[in-house]
Amino acid sequence: MTGFVELRDVRLTYGGKADGTLALDGLSMSVKKGEFAAVVGPSGCGKSTLMKLATGLINPQSGTVEVANKEVSGPVSIAGMAFQNPSMLPWRTTLENVMLPLEIVQPHRSRLKSEKKAYIEKAESLLELVGLKGFGDKFPWQLSGGMQQRANLCRALVHDPALLMLDEPFGALDAFTREELWQVMRDLHGEKQFTVVLVTHDLREAVYLADRVFVMSARPGKMINERHVEFARPRPIDLTYEAAFNDIVHELRGQIADARAAA
Amino acid sequence: MTNERWIKAAPWLWSIGLFVVWEAAVHIFEFPVYILPAPSDIWGAIVKYWSPIWKNSLQTMFTTLLGFLLAVVGGLALGLAIGWSRAIYAGLYPLMIGFNSVPKVAVVPILVIWFGIGTVPAVITAFLIAFFPIVVNVATGLATIEPEMEDVLRALGAKKMDIMLKVGIPRSMPYFFGSLKVAITLAFVGSVISETVAANSGIGHMMLSAQSQFNVPLVWAGLFALAVLGIVMYAIMAWLEMRMTGWAHRSGNRP
Numbered sequence: 001m002t003g004f005v006e007l008r009d010v011r012l013t014y015g016g017k018a019d020g021t022l023a024l025d026g027l028s029m030s031v032k033k034g035e036f037a038a039v040v041g042p043s044g045c046g047k048s049t050l051m052k053l054a055t056g057l058i059n060p061q062s063g064t065v066e067v068a069n070k071e072v073s074g075p076v077s078i079a080g081m082a083f084q085n086p087s088m089l090p091w092r093t094t095l096e097n098v099m100l101p102l103e104i105v106q107p108h109r110s111r112l113k114s115e116k117k118a119y120i121e122k123a124e125s126l127l128e129l130v131g132l133k134g135f136g137d138k139f140p141w142q143l144s145g146g147m148q149q150r151a152n153l154c155r156a157l158v159h160d161p162a163l164l165m166l167d168e169p170f171g172a173l174d175a176f177t178r179e180e181l182w183q184v185m186r187d188l189h190g191e192k193q194f195t196v197v198l199v200t201h202d203l204r205e206a207v208y209l210a211d212r213v214f215v216m217s218a219r220p221g222k223m224i225n226e227r228h229v230e231f232a233r234p235r236p237i238d239l240t241y242e243a244a245f246n247d248i249v250h251e252l253r254g255q256i257a258d259a260r261a262a263a
Numbered sequence: 264m265t266n267e268r269w270i271k272a273a274p275w276l277w278s279i280g281l282f283v284v285w286e287a288a289v290h291i292f293e294f295p296v297y298i299l300p301a302p303s304d305i306w307g308a309i310v311k312y313w314s315p316i317w318k319n320s321l322q323t324m325f326t327t328l329l330g331f332l333l334a335v336v337g338g339l340a341l342g343l344a345i346g347w348s349r350a351i352y353a354g355l356y357p358l359m360i361g362f363n364s365v366p367k368v369a370v371v372p373i374l375v376i377w378f379g380i381g382t383v384p385a386v387i388t389a390f391l392i393a394f395f396p397i398v399v400n401v402a403t404g405l406a407t408i409e410p411e412m413e414d415v416l417r418a419l420g421a422k423k424m425d426i427m428l429k430v431g432i433p434r435s436m437p438y439f440f441g442s443l444k445v446a447i448t449l450a451f452v453g454s455v456i457s458e459t460v461a462a463n464s465g466i467g468h469m470m471l472s473a474q475s476q477f478n479v480p481l482v483w484a485g486l487f488a489l490a491v492l493g494i495v496m497y498a499i500m501a502w503l504e505m506r507m508t509g510w511a512h513r514s515g516n517r518p
Contacts, residue, residue, distance in 0.1 A: 052414070055414075055418040056418070057414055057417055057418055075417050075418050075419070075420050075421075076418070077418075077419050077420035079418055079419075080419075081414060081415045081418050082415075083411040083414070083415070085409065085411050087409050087411045087412045087415065089412075089429075089430065089433070089434075090510050090511065091433050091436075091508075091510045091511075100416075100429065101415075101419050103425075103429065104416060104419045104420065104421045104425055104429075105419050105420060139510065155415075156415075159419070165418075
């Protein structure tokens with residue numbers, strides 16, 4: 001059985017084949033449908049490149065990328081993306097920002113006008129789910145960083161993507177807000193059952209949220225290990241202070257330290 | 264008075280202060296009127312020559328605004344084209360730099376050969392001088408779209424046109440409206456230069472005639488008329504900017 005997101009022996013060079021930087025080489029990974037996967041690795045190992053590959057923003061020089069059993073050759077519109085920078089548009093209200101993908105992706109795009117009310121309700125229920133009820137008519141700059149990031153998650157999810165790609169979405173937040181958003185993410189995933197690929201450098205975040213953690217080597221990046229995380233769901237946040245949890249974090253930390261040393 | 268009210272009153276106090284010092288200086292040092300007329304002399308000239316000043320002001324205003332409008336249309340179009348395509352950018356940018364580095368007063372003689380003395384060269388000079396900042400600003404707004412934003416939209420299958428309409432163009436609007444303040448001032452410079460060199464009407468022309476008749480207070484009155492026109496046009500543009508792109512000027516005290 002092949003996975004929902006399937007990368008096979010991918011190789012990618014930036015800036016020309018001959019003298020460019022080899023970002024990824026021989027990278028393979030497979031994420032099952034509905035699974036929460038996290039990718040960790042030393043900095044500069046090509047984690048973000050992985051995101052662009054899986055969403056079809058760039059194509060590999062060799063190897064194949066498949067999403068939902070179809071080879072990816074251009075942007076896949078079944079994906080939602082969120083980055084560390086919430087990149088809300090300042091001239092739109094939070095609700096309008098969240099609804100932006102609906103103006104782009106079919107079939108919502110052509111339905112948006114006639115079923116505006118239903119879509120607004122949907123966006124508002126998403127906002128409520130992440131704890132932003134009543135903030136829809138605020139402008140993004142009236143929200144705190146954590147609230148903007150919540151809205152960013154809503155925007156990534158409003159068109160019901162089957163795949164959610166997250167690139168260090170909680171990296172710029174303070175520790176408390178981050179833990180709050182981990183729980184928001186946990187609940188969103190629990191409720192909607194989409195597939196997630198989370199790129200992060202926070203090992204506790206990876207272990208807390210993911211079913212499986214992939215460890216990448218230093219550049220040129222490839223997968224050197226994958227670790228199943230079998231804690232029962234839904235996971236309470238206190239889990240992150242338990243010994244079994246910390247053992248896994250430690251283990252992953254050791255692997256990344258080795259990968260860095262090998263570089 | 265509270266500090267707040269002093270700050271409110273400051274522009275008026277300073278302006279009045281300037282005129283008082285000026286008036287006093289002229290009387291104390293007994294400058295002849297052809298060197299430096301006192302504000303009261305200039306005011307006298309404004310009252311006396313009100314009709315020609317008003318007529319010529321309207322003419323200057325008209326050429327400035329017409330040139331400015333052409334610059335807005337042309338600048339917006341070219342700015343969007345440059346921001347849209349890297350090939351257009353690469354091709355046009357050096358040309359524009361070269362073009363912009365030519366002092367526009369040097370173009371007036373050519374315009375006179377083509378169109379004769381009068382309104383047309385003034386309008387075109389105003390256009391030529393004003394459109395460059397608009398182009399640069401609009402193109403900058405488009406070029407500085409956050410790459411993450413572009414990725415988010417492209418991954419959704421957005422076409423270039425979608426990204427431009429949803430992100431690029433709204434994003435460049437504060438730059439555009441900001442550049443209008445610069446552009447209107449420059450258009451004004453352009454039209455007055457052209458009027459001074461080659462025209463039969465307008466404030467520039469009026470000042471030149473007054474100078475040849477040694478009517479120095481009228482020359483200064485023309486200068487004042489220009490200052491007033493310039494301030495009014497700038498203020499209109501500043502108001503328009505706040506009106507259209509208030510979101511970019513966020514501050515705590517906005518409702």
